[in-house]
Amino acid sequence: MGAQLLSKIATGDGHGENSPYFDGWKAYENDPFHLTKNVHGVIQMGLAENQLSFDVIQEWVMSNPKASICTLEGVRNFSAMANFQEYHGLTEFRNAVAKFMARTRGNRVAFDPDRIVMSGGATGAHEVTAFCLADPGDAFLVPIPYYPGFDRDLRWRTGVQLLPIICDSSNNFKVTKRALENAFEKAREDSIRVKGVLITNPSNPLGTTMDRETLRILVKFVNEKSIHLICDEIYAATVFSKPDFISIAEIIEEDIDCNCDLIHIVYSLSKDMGFPGFRVGIIYSYNDAVVDCARKMSSFGLVSTQTQHLIASMLSDDKFVERFLEENAKRLAKRYKIFARGLSQVGINCLKSNAGLFLWMDLRSLLKSQTFEAEMALWRVIVNQVKINVSPGSSFHCSEPGWFRVCYANMDDRAVEIALTRISNFVLQNMEAEVPTKKQCWQSNLRLSFSSRMFDDILMSPHSPIPQSPLVKATT
Amino acid sequence: MGAQLLSKIATGDGHGENSPYFDGWKAYENDPFHLTKNVHGVIQMGLAENQLSFDVIQEWVMSNPKASICTLEGVRNFSAMANFQEYHGLTEFRNAVAKFMARTRGNRVAFDPDRIVMSGGATGAHEVTAFCLADPGDAFLVPIPYYPGFDRDLRWRTGVQLLPIICDSSNNFKVTKRALENAFEKAREDSIRVKGVLITNPSNPLGTTMDRETLRILVKFVNEKSIHLICDEIYAATVFSKPDFISIAEIIEEDIDCNCDLIHIVYSLSKDMGFPGFRVGIIYSYNDAVVDCARKMSSFGLVSTQTQHLIASMLSDDKFVERFLEENAKRLAKRYKIFARGLSQVGINCLKSNAGLFLWMDLRSLLKSQTFEAEMALWRVIVNQVKINVSPGSSFHCSEPGWFRVCYANMDDRAVEIALTRISNFVLQNMEAEVPTKKQCWQSNLRLSFSSRMFDDILMSPHSPIPQSPLVKATT
Numbered sequence: 021m022g023a024q025l026l027s028k029i030a031t032g033d034g035h036g037e038n039s040p041y042f043d044g045w046k047a048y049e050n051d052p053f054h055l056t057k058n059v060h061g062v063i064q065m066g067l068a069e070n071q072l073s074f075d076v077i078q079e080w081v082m083s084n085p086k087a088s089i090c091t092l093e094g095v096r097n098f099s100a101m102a103n104f105q106e107y108h109g110l111t112e113f114r115n116a117v118a119k120f121m122a123r124t125r126g127n128r129v130a131f132d133p134d135r136i137v138m139s140g141g142a143t144g145a146h147e148v149t150a151f152c153l154a155d156p157g158d159a160f161l162v163p164i165p166y167y168p169g170f171d172r173d174l175r176w177r178t179g180v181q182l183l184p185i186i187c188d189s190s191n192n193f194k195v196t197k198r199a200l201e202n203a204f205e206k207a208r209e210d211s212i213r214v215k216g217v218l219i220t221n222p223s224n225p226l227g228t229t230m231d232r233e234t235l236r237i238l239v240k241f242v243n244e245k246s247i248h249l250i251c252d253e254i255y256a257a258t259v260f261s262k263p264d265f266i267s268i269a270e271i272i273e274e275d276i277d278c279n280c281d282l283i284h285i286v287y288s289l290s291k292d293m294g295f296p297g298f299r300v301g302i303i304y305s306y307n308d309a310v311v312d313c314a315r316k317m318s319s320f321g322l323v324s325t326q327t328q329h330l331i332a333s334m335l336s337d338d339k340f341v342e343r344f345l346e347e348n349a350k351r352l353a354k355r356y357k358i359f360a361r362g363l364s365q366v367g368i369n370c371l372k373s374n375a376g377l378f379l380w381m382d383l384r385s386l387l388k389s390q391t392f393e394a395e396m397a398l399w400r401v402i403v404n405q406v407k408i409n410v411s412p413g414s415s416f417h418c419s420e421p422g423w424f425r426v427c428y429a430n431m432d433d434r435a436v437e438i439a440l441t442r443i444s445n446f447v448l449q450n451m452e453a454e455v456p457t458k459k460q461c462w463q464s465n466l467r468l469s470f471s472s473r474m475f476d477d478i479l480m481s482p483h484s485p486i487p488q489s490p491l492v493k494a495t496t
Numbered sequence: 497m498g499a500q501l502l503s504k505i506a507t508g509d510g511h512g513e514n515s516p517y518f519d520g521w522k523a524y525e526n527d528p529f530h531l532t533k534n535v536h537g538v539i540q541m542g543l544a545e546n547q548l549s550f551d552v553i554q555e556w557v558m559s560n561p562k563a564s565i566c567t568l569e570g571v572r573n574f575s576a577m578a579n580f581q582e583y584h585g586l587t588e589f590r591n592a593v594a595k596f597m598a599r600t601r602g603n604r605v606a607f608d609p610d611r612i613v614m615s616g617g618a619t620g621a622h623e624v625t626a627f628c629l630a631d632p633g634d635a636f637l638v639p640i641p642y643y644p645g646f647d648r649d650l651r652w653r654t655g656v657q658l659l660p661i662i663c664d665s666s667n668n669f670k671v672t673k674r675a676l677e678n679a680f681e682k683a684r685e686d687s688i689r690v691k692g693v694l695i696t697n698p699s700n701p702l703g704t705t706m707d708r709e710t711l712r713i714l715v716k717f718v719n720e721k722s723i724h725l726i727c728d729e730i731y732a733a734t735v736f737s738k739p740d741f742i743s744i745a746e747i748i749e750e751d752i753d754c755n756c757d758l759i760h761i762v763y764s765l766s767k768d769m770g771f772p773g774f775r776v777g778i779i780y781s782y783n784d785a786v787v788d789c790a791r792k793m794s795s796f797g798l799v800s801t802q803t804q805h806l807i808a809s810m811l812s813d814d815k816f817v818e819r820f821l822e823e824n825a826k827r828l829a830k831r832y833k834i835f836a837r838g839l840s841q842v843g844i845n846c847l848k849s850n851a852g853l854f855l856w857m858d859l860r861s862l863l864k865s866q867t868f869e870a871e872m873a874l875w876r877v878i879v880n881q882v883k884i885n886v887s888p889g890s891s892f893h894c895s896e897p898g899w900f901r902v903c904y905a906n907m908d909d910r911a912v913e914i915a916l917t918r919i920s921n922f923v924l925q926n927m928e929a930e931v932p933t934k935k936q937c938w939q940s941n942l943r944l945s946f947s948s949r950m951f952d953d954i955l956m957s958p959h960s961p962i963p964q965s966p967l968v969k970a971t972t
Contacts, residue, residue, distance in 0.1 A: 025724070025757065030628045030789040037792065074575035081566050081574060090557050090564030090806065098557060099550035105772035140616055140797045147796055151653055152506045172795070177627055177653070248501070281501065296581035297801030313506040316513065319648065320623055321616045324800035325773030330566065 029177060036171040044399075044409040053407070055434055063439045066409040068224060068377045069430035070258065070294035072351040073344060077293070080340045087333035089326055101325040107318050109138050113328040116335035117302060121287060123341055124257040129269040131304060137314045138328075139301035140321025142254050142288035146173035148317045149284055149303055152310050153248050154180045154215040160250070161203045162218045163187050163195045165225050165380075165416030165423070167252075174218070183207055185217070188419050189382075192371060193226055195219070195234055200241050216248030216282075217241065222255040222265060225416050225425035226380050227373030229259060235271045242282050250284045257292035257345055259375040260353035272306070280306035289331065291377065293344075298327045352377070352429060355436065359428045362440035366447040370426075377429040381410070384422030386450055395421040406446045408439055505653060512647040520875075520885040529883070531910055539915045542885040544700060544853045545906035546734065546770035548827040549820060553769070556816045563809035565802055577801040583794050585614050589804040592811035593778060597763060599817055600733040605745040607780060613790045614804075615777035616797025618730050618764035622649035624793045625760055625779055628786050629724050630656045630691040636726070637679045638694045639663050639671045641701055641892030641899070643728075650694070659683055661693070664895050665858075668847060669702055671695070671710055676717050692724030692758075693717070698731040698741060701892050701901035702856050703849030705735060711747045718758050726760045733768035733821055735851040736829035748782070756782035765807065767853065769820075774803045828853070828905060831912065835904045838916035842923045846902075853905040857886070860898030862926055871897040882922045884915055 044066045053061035085091040089098045104110065114133035121131045139145040154160065156179025162170065163185040174180055185203040187193040200217070207214045217238060221230045242249040251268040259265040268285060272278045285304040290296035300323050303314045323331075335341060359379060360370055371380040387394040392414045399412040402424075413423035428436060520542045529537035561567040565574045580586065590609035597607045615621040630636065632655025638646065639661040650656055661679040663669040676693070683690045693714060697706045718725040727744040735741040744761060748754045761780040766772035776799050779790045799807075811817060835855060836846055847856040863870040868890045875888040878900070889899035904912060 025629075025722070025783075026785055026789070027627060027629055027631050027634075029631075030785065035792050069579060071575065071579060074578070077578075078571055078574050081571055082568065085566070088564055088566030090561070091567055092558065095554055095557055098554050099547065099770075102550070102553075102769075102771045102773050103545060103547060105766070140620075140795075144616075144796045151503060153501075153503055155503050155505075158503075172792075177793070177796075246501070290581070293578075294575075295578045297578050299798050299800050307501075309502055309506065313502070316511050316648075317653070319617075320620045320653075321797045322775050324775050324803040326806065327800040327802050330802065 034171075034176045036168065036176070044403055044411060047403045048409045051407070053435065053438075055432075059438075060407065062403065062407045062409055063435060063442070064409050064430065065427045065439060066411045066425075067430045068291065068427050069296065070291055070348070070352075070377055071430050072294075072355065073348045074294065076340075076344050076347050077334075080334060080337070080344075084333060084337070087330050089329055094329075097329065101329050104325045105322075107138070107315055107322060109136070109323065110325065110328045110332055112332040112336065113323070116332045117287075117300075120335040120341060121256070121302075121304070124265070124292065124345065125267045125269060126264060129267060129273060131269070135304050135306070135311050137303040137305070137311060138318045138321070138323045139303055139314075140323075141290055141296065141299045141301040142252065142286055143169065143173050143301065144299075144321035145286040145288065145301040145303045146170065146250075146252070147176075147178065148314050148321070149250055149286060149305075149310075150174040150178045150180045151317060152313045153250075153284075154178065156180065157213070158215045159183045159207055159212045160216045160218045160248075161185050161200070161207070161214060163193075163199070165193070165413055165418035166218075167220060167224045168411075168415050168417075170218070180215075181212065182218070183212070183214070184417055184419075186419050189371075189423075192228070193223075195230070195238065197237050197241065200237070204245065214245070214247055216250055218250045218252065220252040220255075221268070222253075222259060222375035224255060224376060225378060225411070225413075226371055227376035227378055228371065229263060229265050229375050231263065232266055232271070235266060235268060239268070239271050239278050239283075243277065243279055246279075246282070248282050248284060250286060252286045254286065254288040254291050255376050256287070257348060258352055258377060260349040260356060261374045263374065265375065281309075282307070284310060292348075298331070299323060300327065300331060355428050355433075358433075358436060359426070359440065363443065366444040367451075368443070368447060378425050378427040381424045381426050382422065383424055384420075386447070387422045390421055392421045398422075399424070402446070406442050408442055510648075510652045512644065512652070520879050520887060523879045524885045527883070529911065529914075531908075535914075536883065538879065538883045538885055539911060539918070540885050540906065541903045541915060542887045542901075543906045544767065544903050545772065546767055546824070546828075546853055547906050548770075548831065549824045550770065552816075552820050552823050553810075556810060556813070556820075560809060560813070563806050565805055570805075573805065577805050580801045581798075583614075583791055583798060585612070585799065586801065586804045586808055588808040588812065589799070592808045593763075593776075596811040596817060597732070597778075597780070600741070600768065600821065601743040601745060602740060605743060605749060607745070611780050611782070611787050613779040613781070613787060614794045614797070614799045615779055615790075616799075617766055617772065617775045617777040618728065618762055619645065619649050619777065620775075620797035621762045621764065621777040621779045622646065622726075622728070623652075623654060624790050624797070625726055625762060625781075625786075626650040626654045626656045627793060628789045629726075629760075630654065632656065633689070634691045635659045635683055635688045636692045636694045636724075637661050637676070637683070637690060639669075639675070641669070641889055641894035642694075643696060643700045644887075644891050644893075646694070656691075657688065658694070659688070659690070660893055660895075662895050665847075665899075668704070669699075671706070671714065673713050673717065676713070680721065690721070690723055692726055694726045694728065696728040696731075697744070698729075698735060698851035700731060700852060701854060701887070701889075702847055703852035703854055704847065705739060705741050705851050707739065708742055708747070711742060711744060715744070715747050715754050715759075719753065719755055722755075722758070724758050724760060726762060728762045730762065730764040730767050731852050732763070733824060734828055734853060736825040736832060737850045739850065741851065757785075758783070760786060768824075774807070775799060776803065776807060831904050834909075834912060835902070835916065839919065842920040843927075844919070844923060854901050854903040857900045857902050858898065859900055860896075862923070863898050866897055868897045874898075875900070878922070882918050884918055 048062045048064045051061045053063040085093040088094045089101050114136040117136050118131040118133040139148050159181040162182050185199050283306045287302040289300040305311050369382045395412050411425040524538045524540045527537045529539040561569040564570045565577045590612040593612050594607040594609040615624050635657040638658050661675050759782045763778040765776040781787050845858045887901040
């Protein structure tokens, strides 16, 4: 009966929850790891969360009671904030976000606060952008692998399609002009109107930043075709080592031939600050009509004024921002190093990355065959036996089987260590029959590096609760 | 060029901002009244805001520092809240909202916290509901007059239509079985598939509650046709006098023949608590599949966890809730009485109401002719010369010209007094030629009642900042 009564959207499966990406979260939820209460449970490494620098943020919060409308110092703003429902948002919020966006791009570009449009997280920002730019049936080209949530965010309620730009490991998954042209041509053959290209820079799941040349190729391409370029830059402040992050904002300033009406940035504080709960999404468009329309659409996903008020104070504090960004990068770099080194000690390579909250782990050597069936078989073993929830490349629409995304910033150092031990043991077991001597060598290395780390970890790691995912439970 | 590059939604005018409802807000913004700085400015009576009981709320906030994640007492929850992104929301938030919904309905019905789905305000809740229930081209029937924002909320991005159920002043705009059948039949003649009926109870703009009989007629009607009933109950706690508010939740409990899969409630804290800035929208559906789908869609408009945490504490405090509801009703009743009496003293009648934040004012006697052109002409005089922004009935799709919605809870007592004086003087001027003696009589009455009120007002009225509307400014 539901099928007759409800809409096609409600009765279809366009939401995309039937993916291993989400199945892994379910496995975690059924048996969640806990350092003392459930040490043999599944470790959640499928969640791109940034939990490493909350001590810095909390310290600031405690020193700035005026930033809250619920303190003695701030309560006089309570009624004005509770009542404020303008869809432009608080001026001080837009100013602070614009400034923060510039700062996370090395202050090499400026952002106009009047182009800052609010949305319900990056999720809402992507949907609003799709609603503004494309009609049902139109398509955006997206380099693969890409974030699985895009299928929900850009397609589900808009009727827009996402078509792959095929990238592979031969050039470290870089987007090429040829790949762009191929994707565009394929759409034309299928009589699908392409309305734009969607990129994620820094990349989720790759953890890499795009180089200047690639960005120039993209800008040139969208100008030639007169289509849009949506740049998801929600990982801008997670860049922890060279090369520096280059925003699309820099490229279009250098390129006088670019039609800026085609360029749109999606931003958020969910990854850079670790605030997914606060639902701060931003659309920054260089196109006046898109700013205008997106702002009207923001009525469906405005940021709570309580949160706008807090964020405005926090991000306009230069000293805090400097300290946070510095600490955040330092801690991410350290975590990355520990994890990448731990994996390499058992012969596992990852794509070399300099950003993000995850590694793109190459387990092709462990596949029984170079197929996605074999990838899924391996993934099931990793989730159910190794008891680590990582995300298989297929859930990111990766073109090659054998890659897995491993998130490392949503847990404390002890959990990382246990996860590394589990993976290492698993890899060694798989290799046992083949290279016993090599295995012993790795084992002694591992023991040494773990014990030296363990001492630091006990002193330094905060307790990091791992929240449930927003996409897991069946309802009621 | 924009028209080619952007979507049909972006280039169309489906948003409905080109309405006198919003034009009046623009007039206010260009010349906003201020008691000391701009005493001759436009008084904003087009905004249904509840600013009368903030002192009660702020007092609670100050006494409950644990409710905030930004206080010494609450900061230990900061990282957990900032990180929490589950689309079910905090359990304590859902529990508290369910309890509050029951309380505002006299605890005659209970609400299941597992059916509480979050959305970005009632705006988001309506859109999500429309996406769940109807396909593009399908229609909902809506009694007129109705809230102008519905055209944006339910139609704009969904492609759904709203068709009028014609109500008029002959029976105080009550919905009848005949009106329902007529609207349904008309849609059938036009080959439009009707997917449901949308009601607002208490009504915006009427300020009235629906009686049991009308609600029963509605439930019977949707069951007969096997279509949905969406009940917007966002003004539930604004009922300030008898008869009591009857929620649809009560009706379906009494009626064993009702298919509950057809029944959905939209709720919000924007009106009842006066928190539009916090963006707390709720979809409460009795249909499991709708709960499931709406929850997935809530990813586009989750409530900030900072706000969820605050609301959870606030609404689970029984003592506070009792006090707030009592004060709120008392102050709304007083304000209503002052305003309705002031108008009646110059011979202006309003629909007798018992709820809401506004009066439905009958100015038919002032129209040059009984047409909507005459209504607009009168409205322009009221906005530009009388300098009060009220909303003309036509913007609510009213079937009869001459009705105006006047909001009275978004200002302090002094502003109310000035607004009343302006309206009264205007009405008296219009009558001058005809009934000079009657006029003098009214004037002396007015002087008396105003001066006695003025004394109270100075002592009692808080400063009430009137924020800008979310739908006004042209962008960038």
